[in-house]
Amino acid sequence: MDNTHLLLAVSGTLFTLGLVGVIVRRNLLVMLMFLELMLNGVLLSLAVFTQLLGVEAGAVLMLLVFTVAAAEIAIAVPILLLLVRAGHTLDPGAYGGLKG
Amino acid sequence: MTAMNGMLTLLVLLPLAGFILNGVLGRRLGPVFVNGVGVGLPILAFLTALWAWRTLEAGGGVPIIETVFTWAVIGEHVFEVAFYLDRLSAVMALIVTGVGALIHIYSIGYMRGDEGYARYFAYLNLFLFFMLLLVLGRSLLVLFVGWEGVGLASYLLIGFWFQDVTKARAGRKAFITNRVGDAGFLLGMFLIFTTVGTLEMDRINEAFAGGLIPLGVATAVGILLFIGATGKSAQIPLHVWLPDAMAGPTPVSALIHAATMVTAGVYLVARMSGVYLEAPAASTLIAAIGVLTAFLAATIALVQTDIKKVLAYSTISQLGFMFLALGVGAYGVAVFHLFTHAFFKAALFLGAGSVIHALNGEQDIRRMGGLARRIPWTFGTFAVATAAIAGLPPLAGFFSKDAILWFALASGQGGAAWLWALGSLTALLTALYMFRLLWLVFLGRSRMEPETERHVHESPVTMTAVLVVLAFFSVIAGWFALPHYLEPLLPVPALRFDSALLHWAQIGFAVVLALLGLAAAAWLYQDGGRRGDEAWERFQRLHRMLAGKYFVDELYERTLQRPWRWLSDRIFLRLGDRVLIDGSLHGLAGLARWSAAVFARVQSGSLHWYAWMTLFGLVAVLIWVWRHV
Numbered sequence: 257m258d259n260t261h262l263l264l265a266v267s268g269t270l271f272t273l274g275l276v277g278v279i280v281r282r283n284l285l286v287m288l289m290f291l292e293l294m295l296n297g298v299l300l301s302l303a304v305f306t307q308l309l310g311v312e313a314g315a316v317l318m319l320l321v322f323t324v325a326a327a328e329i330a331i332a333v334p335i336l337l338l339l340v341r342a343g344h345t346l347d348p349g350a351y352g353g354l355k356g
Numbered sequence: 357m358t359a360m361n362g363m364l365t366l367l368v369l370l371p372l373a374g375f376i377l378n379g380v381l382g383r384r385l386g387p388v389f390v391n392g393v394g395v396g397l398p399i400l401a402f403l404t405a406l407w408a409w410r411t412l413e414a415g416g417g418v419p420i421i422e423t424v425f426t427w428a429v430i431g432e433h434v435f436e437v438a439f440y441l442d443r444l445s446a447v448m449a450l451i452v453t454g455v456g457a458l459i460h461i462y463s464i465g466y467m468r469g470d471e472g473y474a475r476y477f478a479y480l481n482l483f484l485f486f487m488l489l490l491v492l493g494r495s496l497l498v499l500f501v502g503w504e505g506v507g508l509a510s511y512l513l514i515g516f517w518f519q520d521v522t523k524a525r526a527g528r529k530a531f532i533t534n535r536v537g538d539a540g541f542l543l544g545m546f547l548i549f550t551t552v553g554t555l556e557m558d559r560i561n562e563a564f565a566g567g568l569i570p571l572g573v574a575t576a577v578g579i580l581l582f583i584g585a586t587g588k589s590a591q592i593p594l595h596v597w598l599p600d601a602m603a604g605p606t607p608v609s610a611l612i613h614a615a616t617m618v619t620a621g622v623y624l625v626a627r628m629s630g631v632y633l634e635a636p637a638a639s640t641l642i643a644a645i646g647v648l649t650a651f652l653a654a655t656i657a658l659v660q661t662d663i664k665k666v667l668a669y670s671t672i673s674q675l676g677f678m679f680l681a682l683g684v685g686a687y688g689v690a691v692f693h694l695f696t697h698a699f700f701k702a703a704l705f706l707g708a709g710s711v712i713h714a715l716n717g718e719q720d721i722r723r724m725g726g727l728a729r730r731i732p733w734t735f736g737t738f739a740v741a742t743a744a745i746a747g748l749p750p751l752a753g754f755f756s757k758d759a760i761l762w763f764a765l766a767s768g769q770g771g772a773a774w775l776w777a778l779g780s781l782t783a784l785l786t787a788l789y790m791f792r793l794l795w796l797v798f799l800g801r802s803r804m805e806p807e808t809e810r811h812v813h814e815s816p817v818t819m820t821a822v823l824v825v826l827a828f829f830s831v832i833a834g835w836f837a838l839p840h841y842l843e844p845l846l847p848v849p850a851l852r853f854d855s856a857l858l859h860w861a862q863i864g865f866a867v868v869l870a871l872l873g874l875a876a877a878a879w880l881y882q883d884g885g886r887r888g889d890e891a892w893e894r895f896q897r898l899h900r901m902l903a904g905k906y907f908v909d910e911l912y913e914r915t916l917q918r919p920w921r922w923l924s925d926r927i928f929l930r931l932g933d934r935v936l937i938d939g940s941l942h943g944l945a946g947l948a949r950w951s952a953a954v955f956a957r958v959q960s961g962s963l964h965w966y967a968w969m970t971l972f973g974l975v976a977v978l979i980w981v982w983r984h985v
Contacts, residue, residue, distance in 0.1 A: 275974075279967045287963075352961035 263304045270297030284336055284346045288329070295325050363408050364422045364439035367449065368488045370401040374481035382474025394477030395460045398484055402453035409446045417443055417844065419558070421494060433553070440494035440558065444845050447691060447838070448491040448623055451698045452616050456484050458822045459611040462706050465819040466607055466713060476516060476605065483509035487616055491623065496545050496555040499624070503541070503588065506617045507534045513612060514604040523603040533597040537587015544580030547573065548631075561630025569634060577631055578638025582645075585621030589675045592649045596909055598672055602664040606709030609664060614671045614705050615698040622678045622694050626687040629846055633685070633769075640770050643683025647764070647778045650676025652906065654785035658792070659892070659902045662719050663708045666793050670745065671701060673782060680779060681760040685769030685849035688839035689759045696752035696833045700744040703826035707738035710815045710823065711797060715808050721793065725884055726802035730812045733820040735798045737827035742794045744830040746787035747870040755834030757783060758866050762859055768850040780869060787873020792888070795881040803884055 270293055277290030299318055306314030343350050374397035382390045412420055419442040427435040441449070460480060467476050486505025493499040507530075515527030549555055551573050552563040564574060585591070590598035601613045612618070625632060625642065632639050650673045657669035674697050681690035712719055714731050728735040744751035747758065761783065765776035802809060814820065839848060880888040892899045901907070958969070 275967075275971060279964060279971060282964075348963035351963075354961065 260304060260308060264301060267297045267300035267304065270294070270300060272297075282347055282349070284339070284348055287348070288332060288336070292325070292329070295321075362422070363404065363411065364420065364441055364492055365424055367401055367404040367408060367453075368439065368485065368492060370397045370404065371481040371484035371488065373397060375478050375485060378474050378478035378481060382478060387468075387473055390474045390477050391464055394474075394481060395457070395464060397481065398453060398457040398460045401484065401488070402450075402457045405446075405449045405453045408441055409450060412441055412443070412446050427497070435495065435497060435555070437498055438494040438556075439492040439498075441492060442845055443842055444623075444626060444691065445491050447695060447842070449488060451695060452484065452487045452491060455615045455698050455702050455826075456487075456611060458825060459607045459615075459702065459706070462610075462709070462819050462822040463605075463607045465816040466709055467605065468816075472516065476513075479509055479512045479516070480608070480611070483513070483612060483617070487620075490620055494556050494558070496548065496557060496560070499557070499627075500541065500545065503584075503620060504538070506612070506620065507531060507538075507588070510534075510601070510612050510617055513608040514601045516604055516608070520603075526597075526600040526603040530597040530601050533594050534587045537584045537594050540580045540582075540587070541584025544577050544584065547577050547580060551577070557627055561628065564630045564634050567634070571635070574631060574635040575637045578628075578635035579641060581624060581628060581631070582621075582638060582642055585624050585679075586645065587621075588624075589618050589621030589679070590672050591621070591645055591675065591679060592652065593908075595649060595653065595672050596912065599665055599668045599905070602662070602668050606664065606705060606712060609668070610702045610705030610709065613668070614701040618671065618675060619678070619694045619698070622675065622682065622690055625679070625682045626691055626846060629687045632682070636770065639683050639685065641683070642679050643764070643770055643772075643775055646676045646679025646681075646683055647775050647782070648676070649673070650680060650782045651778050651785070654782045654789065656902055656905050657789040658785065659899060661722055663711065663721050663724075663793065663797065664705075664719060666721070666789060667701070667704055667708055670704075670786065670790065673786065674701065674745070677757060677760050677779070677782070680764055680775060684763050684767035684771050684775065686760065686763035686767060686839070687846035688842040688848060689756065689763055691842060691846070692838040693756035693760055695836075695838055696744070696756040696830075699826055699833050700741040700752055700830040703737055703741035703823060703830050704745065706819070706823055706826065707734050707741065710734040710819055711738075713815050713819070714812050715804065716811055718804070718808055721796040722885075723803055723805060723808075724797045725800045725804065726798070727812070728798040731814045733814060733823060737820075737823040738798065739794060740827040741830045742790045744834075746790050746873060747783055747866060748874075749867060750831075750834065752830050752832070752834035754867070754870075758863055759839065761866060762862050763849065765862065766851045766853060766858070768852050771849075771852055780866065783866060784869040784873050787870045788877050791874050791877030792881045792885070795877055796885055800882060800884050 274290045274292075274294030274297060277293065278287050281287055281290065299321060302314060302318055302321075306312075306318065339351060340346060374393050377393045378390055382393070408420070412418075419440060421438060421440055423436050423438040425437055427437050429435070460477070463476065463480065467473055470476060483506060486502045486509055488502070490499050490502025490506060493502060511527045511531040513527075514530055515524040518524045518527075545555065548560055551569060552560055554560065554563075563569065587594045598613060598618065602609055604613070632642075653669045653672035653676060657666050657673065660666045660669060674693070678690045678693050678697070681687070681693060710731065711724070711727065711734060714727070714734070715724065718724070740751070744753040747754045761776055761779050763771060764779050765771055765773065804812070839846075880891060904910070
């Protein structure tokens with residue numbers, strides 16, 4: 257097993273860990289963190305393939321995704337704060353009434 | 357000869373213009389405009405018809421063909437809207453526009469103040485338009501458009517006072533009964549087209565005259581077209597609509613249900629005489645149906661108590677006479693009777709309208725009597741027309757009816773003694789019921805209700821003048837030798853025996869019969885019909901049967917309407933409409949609702965549930981990729 261395979265395995269593990277965390281945990285803040293973990297897993301695989309195939313655009317795309325992810329979190333955390341201020345809990349089950 | 361000066365097109369379009377103008381603007385512009393357009397244009401149409409007739413005669417009677425436009429080209433078949441004027445259609449056009457114009461003038465007085473004054477004239481003009489289309493069309497297709505159109509106009513005018521449910525229903529009955537006949541007409545047209553390959557009537561006649569058409573086809577065509585004619589011309593078994601059609605305004609009864617539209621069947625058979633000459637079996641059927649209709653309708657007319665119903669049955673009876681003539685090959689004679697009948701029957705109906713007008717809507721002849729001195733003009737013209745229809749010489753009906761009876765006996769194309777005997781008996785009954793009507797309405801002592809009697813008044817001059825004109829023509833119309841005039845088109849049948857003596861005896865006998873009817877009516881009904889009532893006391897069963905019109909309506913109700921209603925209700929409504937159509941729609945809606953309920957659960961609002969579903973989706977996609985790539 258060479259480096260590439262190892263890195264891809266790490267990437268898959270990160271993604272799976274993140275997914276399991278999102279599903280299993282009942283704390284919105286922790287779920288957000290696990291979402292970031294999933295994103296990191298995906299980005300890692302993107303970085304590996306960029307190196308492997310020698311496509312520079314991949315590196316640019318990666319930087320872009322980082323930026324977008326940062327922006328997302330910047331919006332998600334204030335929303336979460338507002339939710340908690342209104343509902344006094346971090347349990348997502350309490351906000352089922354928000355379905356469209 | 358092909359004249360392209362648009363004369364016939366103008367003739368047809370004048371009443372249509374009247375319909376459109378009156379229909380769109382009539383209500384807004386008031387009665388002066390309505391009169392000007394609604395009466396003026398039919399008079400113009402009559403003048404145009406006269407001009408067309410003069411042109412025809414100037415050309416020596418060679419048919420004038422005027423192609424208006426090409427309707428459709430299907431493969432090698434070309435369907436044109438073309439007008440065809442020969443002596444037959446000229447006579448018909450003159451009757452339609454002439455009598456039509458007179459009745460329009462009469463209507464000014466009769467319909468004054470009616471709420472639907474403009475609508476009435478619009479419909480009446482529409483009728484004239486379609487009738488002219490029917491009479492002048494060269495192709496059976498154009499004739500059929502007119503044929504359906506006059507049916508529509510008839511329906512609209514019978515149900516003119518549609519707020520009254522019985523009147524609206526009478527209109528519907530007329531329309532539906534006519535559809536039965538039309539089905540036969542259409543089938544006949546199909547058969548002609550597949551056999552001959554054209555629907556232009558002059559060509560059809562030529563093709564059949566060639567003698568190459570098999571007898572079976574000719575007979576089938578003849579019978580199918582005759583079925584169409586029985587519908588329009590109220591012959592047995594489709595006669596039931598005409599008496600009910602009297603629900604319309606009286607001038608409408610005079611124009612549509614006596615003088616013109618109901619004679620369309622006679623015109624059709626006469627026009628297609630080339631077919632009937634090749635189909636003796638169909639001709640025999642026509643003669644038999646004609647004479648039976650004439651006789652049975654006359655017997656019913658004997659006991660009717662509604663003035664318009666008597667005249668309605670008399671119309672059916674006279675149409676029966678015309679078909680008798682057609683059946684024995686005397687086509688010109690049938691048209692002759694059509695011609696004379698148009699005048700005296702229009703005069704009778706308009707006279708009846710004048711009586712009803714005078715009595716403020718009273719139609720029951722048991723509550724009339726003694727009107728002769730109160731409304732002398734109406735009485736005088738009505739008496740002349742009565743004598744004309746009864747066949748007293750030298751009035752119009754005498755000549756035409758006598759010719760029919762003579763050919764019923766002597767024609768080489770199906771003349772028979774029994775046709776003549778039944779026809780003569782009918783002639784006797786005709787004189788009897790018509791003079792009964794005259795006596796009960798105008799003579800004897802008054803049986804009117806005092807309130808009605810005080811208001812009796814002679815009709816305005818627009819009405820009486822028309823009556824006088826029509827009565828005048830009822831006198832002289834028989835002096836035109838119409839069968840001779842039409843002979844180049846409609847050959848007179850060869851006689852079985854050429855005996856002038858027998859002919860004179862026949863004429864004498866017919867006159868004796870008419871006088872006998874007059875005498876019997878005078879004796880039975882001179883004093884309010886007391887003797888007549890006593891006579892009927894002895895034949896109560898017969899009287900009940902005649903008063904019930906042989907219970908044909910009831911028979912149709914039992915044998916046709918009820919099964920149809922059952923079928924419509926059970927099969928078409930409950931099974932077809934409610935179960936199949938509604939059921940399938942409701943089923944589809946239910947399916948949508950059920951699946952919506954199922955899928956709504958997916959979107960529960962639980963974040964974890966969404967995450968799980970994402971997981972399942974991812975796993976499923978991965979498996980699929982692994983399997984297929």
